[in-house]
Amino acid sequence: MYSRQILSRLTTSTIRSRCFASTLVLAEQIEGGKLAPVTLNTLTAAAQLKQDIDCVIFGTEKTNETANELKKFTNCNIKKILLAENAGFKGLLSESVTPILLDIQKKNNYTHILGGSSTFAKGVLPRLAALLDVQPISDITAVIDKSQYSRFIYAGNAILKLKSNDPVQIITVRGTAFEAAKQGGGSGEAQIEKVNSTPNNDLSEFVSRQVQQSERPELASARIIFSGGRALKSKENFKLLYDLADLFPGQATVGASRAAVDAGYCANDLQIGQTGKIVAPDLYVAIGISGAIQHIAGMKDSKVIVAINKDADSPIFAIADYGLTGDLFKVLPELTEKLKKK
């Protein structure tokens, strides 16, 4: 009896390793060991593949806390959460992470590896793909089936539908194209497993990080964005936007066009566009922004777009749901006053 049970279990596991399709999601931490918002969008994309999902978390600390948060997404079919926690992952350098990810892939033979379109995943996943001799797929906007995806090309002016023939498909997911996964709604508990590999990287070292600390939400997850262009004319004038954003604490933040950033009116990481951040808030207010193709590429998925510009012929008005032709220096203070009264 006993030997028969072993035999049947062995048979099952052999079949599993030969043709069992499964997905690995590169989950990410943010400050304090919390789960990064983009991981929730990535989980939704992964779930659309309709396969078992394992997650892996790399970090120097608190990966267990992050895993506990992940466990709450019971409807995503997460079977295992791998924790790669080691002081050697400081800075999450690609040279430290990729070899360990490669080992994990060799042991588990995932058919799909997904990460959010973050600087971390964008650094690691293509590097991993090269080592596996497969063509990575960047910033998908839709999962059509287990080997077909959509993505933007030419700054979002064309949609490419592609089919991958690779045995393992390595994919980054455009966060704003997928709803964030919701907690609960399923059953079963993900198992947590420690990855006992020590990073061995003598090629690169982490020096320092300068991240804007702010009480305002991140651009990628803010519900409302007030975005300024070159017409703001100065760094000091950007205060007009911050004043507006602060009327919606915890919900609104400030963004900018490349022109405003290049002119030195605000920091680089406020830039929204093809080569900056991609955002899709509930409300995007474009202030003094003309609407160059490259800017629109970064915000066209916004649910409602409002444009305020002195020039009625600005291209931004073509994509705005609501437009106001007027001088922003008159409009903004008036708008702020009216909102304060509410």
Add this chain to the structure above:
Amino acid sequence: MAIRILVGVKRAIDYAVKIQVKSDKSGVVTEGVKHSMNPFDEIAVEEAIRLKEKKVAQEVIAISCGPPQCQETLRTALALGADRAIHVEVAGKDYETLQPLAISKLIAAVAKKENVDLVLLGKLAIDDDSNQTGQMVAGLLSWPQAVFASKVDIKDKKAEVMREIDGGSETIRVKLPAVITADLRLNQPRFANL
């Protein structure tokens, strides 16, 4: 010891052109459409030339993979100050299906053959928006990578690179030979079209 740099330059549809999808949806119209050097590659070339001017680099080699028209792009790189230009010919149907993985293998092979200390690429090409080639070249060569660079300092066979990341910037140090990809604010190219 002054280093030798390989800079990748891609010929892509000019950033100001309004692209059109072909009526049979098989691709984007490229015939008769203005092409230029990918803007991020202009920034990479500029950085390489500046390193030469600072006498950190002794030679800058430009490389492009594609049809004969790529030679225009390579000539631009030479005019900007590159010492040599290598054209890896990929024509016709092959070029239509040429993807970053194959391009990375080509660049990696040339980097090895030319024994360079640094491969400089634009962070992405504005046509396919892939943002993969630099990372893949580094992976294939087992070299460190510093992608989305906004500042590069080379000293003692190492590159200290400030890079743009979500929410701010970070500084890393990589041993040479390495791959660096240029982000928007790395420099302001001379004679730029933008």
